[in-house]
Amino acid sequence: KGCICCHFDHVLQDYYGKILSQTSDLKSNACVPSAKPIPTYIRKALAEVHPDVTARYYGCGLVVPECLEGCRLLDLGCGSGRDCYMLSQLVGENGHITGVDMTENQLEVARKFIDYHMQKFGFKKPNVNFVQxxxxxxxxxxLEEKSYDVVISNCVLNLSPDKASVLQEAYHVLKDGGELYFSDIYSNARISESLRANKVLWGECLSGALWWEDFLRLAAEVGFSVPRLVTASIVSVGNEELQRLLGDYKFVSATYRLFKLPKNWEKKRCLVMYDGNITGSEEKLEFDAQYTFKVNEVMEVDGDVASILKNSRFSEEFTFHSQASTACCAKPKVMPVNPFELVEQLGSSDVLSSTGGCCGPQESCCM
Ligand SMILES: C[S@@+](CC[C@H](N)C(=O)[O-])C[C@H]1O[C@@H](n2cnc3c(N)ncnc32)[C@H](O)[C@@H]1O
Structure with missing residues (x-):
């Protein structure tokens, strides 16, 4: 690792390992709860997580992709392990989740509660482990190449000084057809070098945020499918001094899903029908902001989505029809790829202000 990384290592390990000991220690509202209501099965899984783990949760979204039973998952920057313990219940005893983090103090909290959770979930052997x-x-x-079905992450990419390497590594460890599903903070323009050098703004998940257009470019360079935008919420910084330093920059918390797909697959529009067999999505599958698949309804999908559905773990959950007639099928909504536009489109009622602090009582968040 180069010296810029070492510099950030120390700053961030102190920040997350020593300076912050609970979510209310955060100085800004960079993290906001998910804009979507939390489904009951996820609420139940969250309620099972030990309060000492939840108290150190610093995420900025809800990272729960569907169709996880039996999957091998990896959580990048798992912190104290809240998402790992929530998802360990959803992958079940035949699945597994590994959390990786650079900060020992965070991992200590995560490891302390492995037995507690396994007993609570009734699992004979642990399906979670944590790696420094x-x-x-x-x-x-x-961590081995091509060994994970799904990689998740919650409010961590913005903290990395080398975001291209993070995406490349995630791509390498994913199996073919695997998915990177993650929530992070994005800016409306490329952040200036002087703000990027500010340790507090960086540690608070703000000045390290990627300009969303740079994210799309990086994802394509690494070889991922075009990112599918799931949801987005505006971030109100909630700290006058930090806001003054940040000037006109704006931030959103957004969740994207990216897939590792075969390169030479001919992308063709097609008709699909969701079978309704995914736990938690028995009536409809809300795949992203554009596509909601209702059970037994024929829907037309574009070539990108057709490729995702046919070449990923979702392939067994759909029936694929020939393109003979599109006359009587449902069409997707038109949705933006720009998360700032999505926030506007969702309307003010869905835009969550983070006033009152990140990591509020109902769904805690980052900083
Ligand atoms: C904002 S917190 C989020 C933690 C966790 N995802 C959660 O939702 O509670 C960021 C975490 O990422 C870790 N982290 C930051 N940069 C990292 C890096 N380059 N490699 C590994 N871990 C990193 C920090 O140690 C910290 O635990």
Missing amino acids: GYIEALREAG
Whole structure:
């Protein structure tokens, strides 16, 4: 690792390992709860997580992709492990989740409660483990290539000084057809070098945020499918001094899903029908902001989505029809790829102000 990384290591490990000991210690409202209501099965899983783990949750979204039973998951920057313990219930005893984080103090909290959770979930052997390492160097941390079905992350990419490496490593450790599903903070323009050098703004998940257009470019360079925008909420900084420093920059918390798909697959529009067999999505599958698949309804999908559905773990959950007639099928909504536009489109009622502090009582968040 180069010296810029070492510099950020120390700053961030102090920040997350020593300076912050609970979510209310955060100085800004960079993290906001998810804009979507939390489904009951996820609420139940969250309620099972030990309060000492939840108290150190610093995420900025809800990272629960569907169709997880039996899957192998990896959480980049798992912190005290809240998302790992929530998802360990959803992958079940035949699945597994590994959390990786560079900060030992965070991992100590996570590891302390492995037995507690396994007993609570009734699992004979642990389906969770925690590894100390850098998300820019997953293979150096001992994580194997092509070994995960899904990689998740919650409010961490913005903290990395080398975001291209994080995306590349995630791509390498994913199996073919695997998915990167993550929530993070994005800016409306590329952040200036002087703000990027500000340690508090960086540690608070703001000045390290990617300009959303840079994110789309990086994802394409790494080889991922075009990112599917799931949801977005505006971030109100909630701290006058930090806001003054940030000037006109605006921030959103957004959740994207990206897939590792075959490169030479001919992308063709097609008709699909969701079978309704995914736990928690028995009536409809809300795949992203554009596509909601209702059970037994024929829907037309574009070539990108057709490729995702046919080449991922979702392939067994759909019936694929020939393109003979599109006359009597449902059409997707037109949705923006720009998360700032999505926030506007969702309307003010869905835009969550973070006033009152991040990590409020109902769904805690980052900083
Ligand atoms: C904002 S917190 C989010 C933690 C966790 N995802 C959650 O939702 O509670 C960021 C976490 O990422 C870790 N982190 C930041 N940069 C990292 C890096 N380059 N490699 C590994 N972990 C990193 C920090 O140690 C911290 O635990």
